Amino acid sequence: MIKAMKALSGIYPRFGARRIRIFLKREGIEIGKERCSRLWAKAGLQVPKKRSRKRIGHRLRPMAPRMQNSVWSYDFVYDACANGQKLKCLTVVDEYTRACLAIHVSGAIRASQVIDVLSKLMRVHGVPRYLRSDNGPEFVSKALLGMGVKRESTHCLN
Numbered sequence: 001m002i003k004a005m006k007a008l009s010g011i012y013p014r015f016g017a018r019r020i021r022i023f024l025k026r027e028g029i030e031i032g033k034e035r036c037s038r039l040w041a042k043a044g045l046q047v048p049k050k051r052s053r054k055r056i057g058h059r060l061r062p063m064a065p066r067m068q069n070s071v072w073s074y075d076f077v078y079d080a081c082a083n084g085q086k087l088k089c090l091t092v093v094d095e096y097t098r099a100c101l102a103i104h105v106s107g108a109i110r111a112s113q114v115i116d117v118l119s120k121l122m123r124v125h126g127v128p129r130y131l132r133s134d135n136g137p138e139f140v141s142k143a144l145l146g147m148g149v150k151r152e153s154t155h156c157l158n
Contacts (some may be wrong), residue, residue: 002043004029009045016040016047063130065096072101073132074118076109090117094125095132101125 004027008020015023017040024031031039065071077089090104090113104117118131 001029001031002039005040005043005045013048017045063132065094068094068096069126069128071095071130071132072121072128074114075134090114092117092121094128 001024004024005017005020008023009015012019012023017037018033020040021031021033021036024036063071071094072092073095074090074092077091079087079089081087086107087105088107088109090102090109091100092102093100101121102117104113106113122128
């Protein structure tokens with residue numbers, strides 16, 4: 001039985017004793033849960049530890065906010081009313097203070113409306129050093145880049 005377990009664990013290295021027990025049953029070897037676990041441990045079989053993937057954004061962000069109005073983030077949030085009407089909300093957040101600067105709600109928000117909201121905020125709070133977005137399809141617009149503010153996409157961080 002241990003030989004069969006070792007053979008199956010060689011073929012399926014990511015499977016543990018419970019899954020190997022199922023494969024043993026398919027081969028005609030009936031074994032209980034407890035006995036399978038004991039034999040698995042006795043044979044010294046283990047599932048190898050999962051290797052962690054290298055994450056892209058695990059380092060300190062190069063445009064980390066150092067003071068108020070240095071980095072603003074903006075993104076869309078979607079919701080629906082009780083009657084089924086869809087709502088689209090543009091949210092703008094100051095990353096340093098974590099304050100929500102604006103929430104613009106509408107059924108559909110065009111690039112010109114995004115520019116209007118951001119320009120009003122810039123008149124009130126001043127121009128931020130960077131605008132951060134998630135580089136979604138709604139922000140791929142030359143009109144946003146013409147505002148004079150450096151725009152950073154979170155997908156382009158090194």
